[in-house]
Amino acid sequence: MKDDELKSKSRRNFFSAGLGTGVLGAAGAVALNLGGNEAEAAESGKKSAGYHESEHVRTYYDRARF
Amino acid sequence: MTTDAEVEEEDRLRADWYGLLARLLGAEPDDAFLSSLAELEGDDSEMGQAVTTLAKTSARLNSEDLKHEYFALFIGAGESELLPYASYYKTGFLNDRPLSRLRGDMLSLGLARNEGVSEPEDHIASLCEMMAALIAGDFGDPLSLEEQNVFFEKHLNGWAQRFFEDLEAAPSAHFYMPVGTIGKIFFSIEAQAFEMAA
Numbered sequence: 036m037k038d039d040e041l042k043s044k045s046r047r048n049f050f051s052a053g054l055g056t057g058v059l060g061a062a063g064a065v066a067l068n069l070g071g072n073e074a075e076a077a078e079s080g081k082k083s084a085g086y087h088e089s090e091h092v093r094t095y096y097d098r099a100r101f
Numbered sequence: 102m103t104t105d106a107e108v109e110e111e112d113r114l115r116a117d118w119y120g121l122l123a124r125l126l127g128a129e130p131d132d133a134f135l136s137s138l139a140e141l142e143g144d145d146s147e148m149g150q151a152v153t154t155l156a157k158t159s160a161r162l163n164s165e166d167l168k169h170e171y172f173a174l175f176i177g178a179g180e181s182e183l184l185p186y187a188s189y190y191k192t193g194f195l196n197d198r199p200l201s202r203l204r205g206d207m208l209s210l211g212l213a214r215n216e217g218v219s220e221p222e223d224h225i226a227s228l229c230e231m232m233a234a235l236i237a238g239d240f241g242d243p244l245s246l247e248e249q250n251v252f253f254e255k256h257l258n259g260w261a262q263r264f265f266e267d268l269e270a271a272p273s274a275h276f277y278m279p280v281g282t283i284g285k286i287f288f289s290i291e292a293q294a295f296e297m298a299a
Contacts, residue, residue: 046297047111049294049297053294055143055145055148057142057144057146058146058149058152060114061143061152062114062120062121063117064141065121065134065138065141066117068137
């Protein structure tokens with residue numbers, strides 16, 4: 036458990052250092068800013084289907100249900 | 102769904118970056134997206150500088166400009182400057198083995214293309230979208246780091262970095278130049294972080 040915590044902490048530091056602490060949250064800020072569906076999808080953690088508008092990524096993933 | 106608590110903060114951030122890249126590359130941004138990007142402020146880091154450049158470029162351009170740029174870069178059969186597909190980067194051919202391997206993995210992960218979409222799944226935007234969803238657990242339990250690493254190694258690592266370098270240097274890339282830089286930096290951090298975790 037402790038090893039995991041250490042690993043997690045060092046990964047977090049690694050990302051902060053690599054991305055720059057100033058821009059770490061930038062991507063999330065843009066998504067929030069655009070609001071609406073994205074934010075709701077992120078909150079519910081369920082459906083982000085159709086949150087892109089182009090043919091390229093109008094991809095819908097659905098976990099097979101048994 | 103109660104998976105949120107299981108996703109570490111840095112993984113949530115990674116998913117956000119994959120999601121942003123997917124959105125940037127999946128279609129040309131509309132005006133609302135551009136004004137949102139224009140509000141970003143970068144710091145002095147390499148990534149921060151690229152973000153600042155993207156913000157300034159977003160403030161300068163409109164969705165009509167972006168339509169032309171996106172077309173020149175990615176659309177136009179046989180004439181686009183770039184072909185953002187894993188299969189093309191790995192084999193020189195579209196719809197080759199890398200795509201069938203991806204489809205096999207998508208099947209076992211329970212992922213499928215939206216109905217009516219003809220675009221091959223190995224488009225960089227689709228792969229970024231899948232990574233975001235797999236990390237955040239949008240469609241089930243989040244993948245463990247090891248499982249993420251397998252998917253990343255098999256379907257993104259290497260060619261994605263080359264693609265973003267090409268994007269950064271593409272003749273028509275104005276808005277997409279800093280997008281290329283951001284993708285390049287992000288994927289190199291991802292690759293290093295997976296090595297660290299291994």
